[in-house]
Amino acid sequence: MVTYIVRRLLMGILVIFLMSLIVFFSVRLLPGDPVLIFVAQQQTGAQVTQEQLEKLRVEYGLDKPVPIQYLNWAKGVITGDLGKSIMYRDDVGQLLRDRFPVTLYLGLVSVAISTIFGIVFGLLAAIRRGTWIDSVVTFLSYIGLTIPVFLLGILLIYVFGLKLRWLPIAGYTAPWDNYWLSVKQSIMPIICLAVAPLAMTARQMRSSVLEVNNMDYVRTAWSKGLKEKVVVFRHVLKNSLLPVVTMLGISVGLIFGGSVIIENLFAIPGVGRLLVGAVFGQDYVVIQGGTLVIATIIVIVNLIVDISYGWLDPRIRYE
Amino acid sequence: MSDVSEQVFVDQSGPDQVPYGRPLDAEVARPVSEWRRFLRIFFQRKLVVFGVAVLVVLVVVAIFAPWIATHDPYRNDMSKALRSPSSEHWLGTDSLGRDTFSRLVYGARTALIVGFGTVAVASVVGMILGLLAGFLGGWVNAIIMRVMDALMGFPMLVLALLLAAVLGAGIHNVIIALSIATLPAYTRLMCGETLSVKENEYIMAQRAMGAKSLRTMVKHILPNAFQPTLVLVTSMLGNVILAEAGLSFLGIGIKPPGVAWGSMTADGYRFLEAHPQLSFAPALCIMVVVFAFNMVGDGLRDALDPKLRGVL
Numbered sequence: 117m118v119t120y121i122v123r124r125l126l127m128g129i130l131v132i133f134l135m136s137l138i139v140f141f142s143v144r145l146l147p148g149d150p151v152l153i154f155v156a157q158q159q160t161g162a163q164v165t166q167e168q169l170e171k172l173r174v175e176y177g178l179d180k181p182v183p184i185q186y187l188n189w190a191k192g193v194i195t196g197d198l199g200k201s202i203m204y205r206d207d208v209g210q211l212l213r214d215r216f217p218v219t220l221y222l223g224l225v226s227v228a229i230s231t232i233f234g235i236v237f238g239l240l241a242a243i244r245r246g247t248w249i250d251s252v253v254t255f256l257s258y259i260g261l262t263i264p265v266f267l268l269g270i271l272l273i274y275v276f277g278l279k280l281r282w283l284p285i286a287g288y289t290a291p292w293d294n295y296w297l298s299v300k301q302s303i304m305p306i307i308c309l310a311v312a313p314l315a316m317t318a319r320q321m322r323s324s325v326l327e328v329n330n331m332d333y334v335r336t337a338w339s340k341g342l343k344e345k346v347v348v349f350r351h352v353l354k355n356s357l358l359p360v361v362t363m364l365g366i367s368v369g370l371i372f373g374g375s376v377i378i379e380n381l382f383a384i385p386g387v388g389r390l391l392v393g394a395v396f397g398q399d400y401v402v403i404q405g406g407t408l409v410i411a412t413i414i415v416i417v418n419l420i421v422d423i424s425y426g427w428l429d430p431r432i433r434y435e
Numbered sequence: 436m437s438d439v440s441e442q443v444f445v446d447q448s449g450p451d452q453v454p455y456g457r458p459l460d461a462e463v464a465r466p467v468s469e470w471r472r473f474l475r476i477f478f479q480r481k482l483v484v485f486g487v488a489v490l491v492v493l494v495v496v497a498i499f500a501p502w503i504a505t506h507d508p509y510r511n512d513m514s515k516a517l518r519s520p521s522s523e524h525w526l527g528t529d530s531l532g533r534d535t536f537s538r539l540v541y542g543a544r545t546a547l548i549v550g551f552g553t554v555a556v557a558s559v560v561g562m563i564l565g566l567l568a569g570f571l572g573g574w575v576n577a578i579i580m581r582v583m584d585a586l587m588g589f590p591m592l593v594l595a596l597l598l599a600a601v602l603g604a605g606i607h608n609v610i611i612a613l614s615i616a617t618l619p620a621y622t623r624l625m626c627g628e629t630l631s632v633k634e635n636e637y638i639m640a641q642r643a644m645g646a647k648s649l650r651t652m653v654k655h656i657l658p659n660a661f662q663p664t665l666v667l668v669t670s671m672l673g674n675v676i677l678a679e680a681g682l683s684f685l686g687i688g689i690k691p692p693g694v695a696w697g698s699m700t701a702d703g704y705r706f707l708e709a710h711p712q713l714s715f716a717p718a719l720c721i722m723v724v725v726f727a728f729n730m731v732g733d734g735l736r737d738a739l740d741p742k743l744r745g746v747l
Contacts, residue, residue: 134585142601258482262726264677266684266700267718270707274715278708373592377681381704391593392685395600407597411589418588 121423128419135411136193140186143400176200176401189404198405203397208405211390216409218288219379219386223371226306230314230367235360237314238321242356243348245326253318260315265308265374269381272304286383305382309374313367320363324356331355358429365418372410477738486730493724497543506534508541508694517710526716529702535713539720541694546724549609549679554668557614561621562664568622569629570652580626583619591616595678596687604690609682613675624667628660662739670732673725680721696721 173179176199177188192199198208241253277285284301291298328334329352337347376388383389387406394402478484496503505525512532520527526535568579586594598612632638632655641651682688683697691698696717703713 130581131585131588134581135588138582138585139597142597145601258726258729262673262677262722262729264680264684264697264700264718264721264725266681266697267715267722270700270704270714270718274707274711369590373590373681376592376596377684380685391596392687395596395687398600403597403600407589407593410593414590415588 117426120426124419124422128415132408132412132415135415136190136408137186139404139407139411140189141182143404144182144185176202193405193408198409199401201394201399201402203394203399203402208401211402212387212406212409215385215387215390218290218384219372219375219388221291222302222305222309222378222384222386223368223375225302226309226371227313227364227367229306230310230317231360231364233310234314234317234363235321235357238318238360239325239348239353239356241318242322242325242329243344243352250322253322257315257318257322260311261319263311265312265377266381268311269304269308269378272307273381276304286381288382288384288386301382305378305384308378308381309371312374313363313370316366316370317360317363321356321360324359325352328352328356358425361425361428362421365414365421368417369414372414473738477734479737480730480734482730483734486727486734489723489727490731493543493547493727496540497547500540500544504534504537504540506537508533508537509692517706519710520712526712527710529699529713530706535699535716538694538699539696539716542696542699542717542720543724545606545689545693545695546676546679546721548606549613550672550676550728552606552610553613553617553675553679554671556610557617557671558621558664558668560614561618562625562660564618565622565625565627566629566649566653566656569626569633569656570649576626579622583622586615587619589616591674591678592681595682596685599682599687604687606689606693609679609688612682613678616678617671617675620667620671621664624663625656625660628663629656632656632659666732666736666739669728669735673728673732676721676728677725 170179177185180188189199196209198212200206201208201211204211237253237257241250244250272283273285276283283303284297287301289298289301334347334351337351342351372388375386376392378384379386379388380392387410390402391406393399394406478487505523510533512528515524515528515532516530518524518528518532524534524536526539528534529538564579564583568576589597594616595612598615599609602608602612629652633652635655638652638655679688679695680697680700683695684701686698686701688697689695699717700714700721703710703715703717706713
C-alpha cells in the first residue's frame with residue numbers, strides 16, 4: 117500500500133511536470149511580443165524608447181533563451197512565485213489567491229450537490245428499473261450531458277432573472293459579506309455548474325447499482341426475506357458507491373471547464389474569468405499560472421481518488 | 436432502455452421467423468448477416484432513429500446552405516437591425532440587421548466542419564501515436580503515454596482555451612486546438628489494441644516466420660481497431676461541437692465573419708429580454724445536434740461493441 121501511494125505520488129509529480137512543460141512552451145508560441153502588448157496597454161501616449169523596451173524585457177526575464185526562462189519560472193513556481201502579470205502589473209500568485217476562493221466556493225457547492233443528487237437519482241432509477249422514474253432520470257441525464265452550459269445559464273437568466281425577477285442576473289458576493297444576497301446570486305451559477313457532473317454521476321450510479329443487483333449476495337439478502345430498505349441501504353448502496361468515487365475527479369474537471377463559461381456569463385470574479393480576460397489581453401504569465409494551478413488541483417484530486425479507492429475496496433491489488 | 440448484452444445475436448429476419456429471443460435449433464441456423472444484425476440493434480432505440488434523422492437534416496442543410504438560406508448571412512443592414520420574427524425574417528434579425536435564420540443555416544456548416552475536421556485530425560494522429568507507442572514499447576511508449584496523461588489532466592475546455600489563445604481565432608486553429616485536446620482518447624485506445632494484438636499467437640507465428648515489420652502489424656491491428664475507433668469518433672463528435680460552441684461563446688473560437696452558433700448566442704445575449712430568439716435559437720441548435728450525435732454514438736456502441744457500455 118505504501119509503495120503504491122509513493123509510486124502514485126511520483127507519477128502525479130511527473131504528470132504535473134509534463135503539464136507545466138505543455139503550458140509553458142505552448143504559451144511561448146503566443147503571437148505578438150508581450151512587451152509591445154504591455155506597452156500598448158499602458159496607453160500613456162508617451163513615446164517608448166528602445167532602451168525602455170529592453171529594460172522591460174529584462175524585468176520580465178524575456179531576454180534569456182526559452183529553456184532558461186522555463187527554469188526560472190519553474191524555480192519561482194516551486195517557491196510559490198508565479199511571476200508578475202503583464203496586464204494587471206500585479207503578482208500572479210496574488211491574483212489567483214484573490215480569485216480562487218470564489219471559484220472554489222461555487223465549485224465545492226456544485227460538487228457536493230451533483231454528487232449527492234446524482235447518487236440519489238441514480239439509485240432511484242436503478243431500483244425502480246423500467247418504471248417512469250427510470251425513464252425520467254435516464255432522459256434527464258442525457259439532457260444534462262448534452263445541454264451547453266451557457267444555454268442553461270441563459271435560460272435561467274431569462275426565466276428567473278428577466279421575466280420573474282426573482283434572482284439577480286449577475287454578480288458575486290461572498291457569503292460572509294451578505295449571506296442572503298450571496299445565496300441569491302449563486303443559485304443560478306451553481307445549478308449550471310452542477311448539471312453536467314450530476315447527470316454523469318447519476319448515469320454511473322444507475323449502472324453500478326444494476327451491476328451490484330445481479331450479485332449473488334444480493335439475491336441471498338432478498339431470499340433471506342430482508343426488507344427492500346435493508347437490502348438497498350445495507351447491501352447494495354455501499355458496494356455500488358465505489359465506482360462513483362472515481363467520478364469525483366471527472367466532476368472537478370467538468371466544473372473547472374464549466375466555470376470558465378459560467379463566470380463570464382454571470383460576471384463572477386473567479387479564476388475562469390481571469391483566464392479568459394488574460395487570453396484576450398495576451399497576458400501569458402496569468403494564463404500559464406492559472407492553467408497550471410487548475411491542472412495541479414485536478415491531478416491532486418485524482419490522486420486522492422485513486423488512493424481512497426484502494427482503501428475503500430480492499431479487493432484492489434497494488435502491483 | 437433494453438439491455439443489448441442479454442440478447443441472442445442471431446439474425447432472425449428469414450421467412451420462417453422464430454419468436455424473438457428463443458434459441459435456434461442447430462439445423463435451422465442460417466448464416467448470420469452481420470450487416471442486418473447491426474442495423475437491427477442500431478435502430479432498436481427510437482432516440483437513435485431521432486439522432487440519425489437530425490444528422491441527415493444537418494448534413495443536407497450544411498451542403499445546400501446557399502439554397503436554403505433566405506438571405507445573405509453576412510450582409511449588414513443597419514436599417515433592419517433587431518427586427519422581430521416576421522414572414523420575411525423567420526427568426527428576426529440581429530443587431531447588425533443580419534437574418535438570424537440564414538445565419539443558423541450557415542452555422543450548421545461551421546459546426547460540421549469543426550466536428551468532422553477535429554475527429555479526422557485527432558483520430559489519425561492519435562492512432563499513429565498509439566500504434567507507435569504500443570508497437571515500439573519501452574521508452575517511446577513511456578514518453579507518448581505520459582504526455583497523453585498530462586494532456587488528459589487538463590479540463591478539456593481549459594486546454595482548448597489555452598491552445599486557442601496560442602493559435603489565435605479561426606476555424607483551422609479551433610480544429611487544431613480541439614484535436615490536441617481530444618488526442619489522448621484515440622492514442623490510448625490504439626495503444627491498447629496494438630498491445631493486445633501483439634500478444635496474439637498468429638502474430639507470434641508471423642514473427643517466427645521472420646515478419647517483424649510495422650507493416651504486418653498494421654495489417655492486423657487496423658481491422659481490429661476499426662470498430663472501437665468508429666464508436667469513439669462518433670461519441671467524440673458531440674463533445675467537440677460542444678467545446679467549439681463554448682469557445683465561440685467566449686469569443687475565442689470562430690472569427691467574426693465566420694458564422695458559429697456559439698458566438699451567435701453570445702451576440703444575442705445583450706438583447707435577451709427584447710429578442711430572446713437571437714440567443715435561444717442557436718443555442719438550441721447546438722443542443723439538438725450534440726444530442727443527436729450522442730444518441731448515434733450510443734447506438735453504434737450498442738450495435739458494434741456492447742462491452743463498451745458504460746465505459747465511454
